[in-house]
Amino acid sequence: AQSVTQPDIHITVSEGASLELRCNYSYGATPYLFWYVQSPGQGLQLLLKYFSGDTLVQGIKGFEAEFKRSQSSFNLRKPSVHWSDAAEYFCAVGGLTGRRALTFGSGTRLQVQP
């Protein structure tokens, strides 16, 4: 069965500081990995995705994520956080085999201090 763990429920960073949100997954085959962001009262917006190839993927809004197969991780990073980045971030895994639907982590709430 596929699963996703986001160990940090809540993270607070200062505006302009760097950010790393952790994500660990469990999947029996080659995973497709995603990061979504959800602002209050909104649906989920895709930040970036990893299917294959280069393990460092670039996304929208200056975010990037690195796939590390040996660590079963797909951590999200941003070098300089903006106040507008405050939101809930979800990591998700899906794949070719089994269920095509994504399995989501429980999310990390990001708070940005001025």
Added chain:
Amino acid sequence: EAGVVQSPRYKIIEKKQPVAFWCNPISGHNTLYWYLQNLGQGPELLIRYENEEAVDDSQLPKDRFSAERLKGVDSTLKIQPAELGDSAVYLCASSGTGQRNTEAFFGQGTRLTVV
């Protein structure tokens, strides 16, 4: 291009009453998903459609929940009767065909409050 459209955005009902949610996916997307999102949690799949066929409904509580996707486009999710524990956000998503198209596009969701 229009995204996934859901209605209503908000719904408040009394327990034991029925409720229905509607979803219009992105044009051309054959796969449609209904997810349940409880407060402070990530979305959890309720049902997945490939065209008009429900191919994964193992997490749908069939005693009170039902869904349909007639003609393989719009979909309706129904709860009858609603319970207090059904209060949550119901998200609809769609994705295209092909093995690499597991990327899902989400609607804004319907926030259900059962009182």
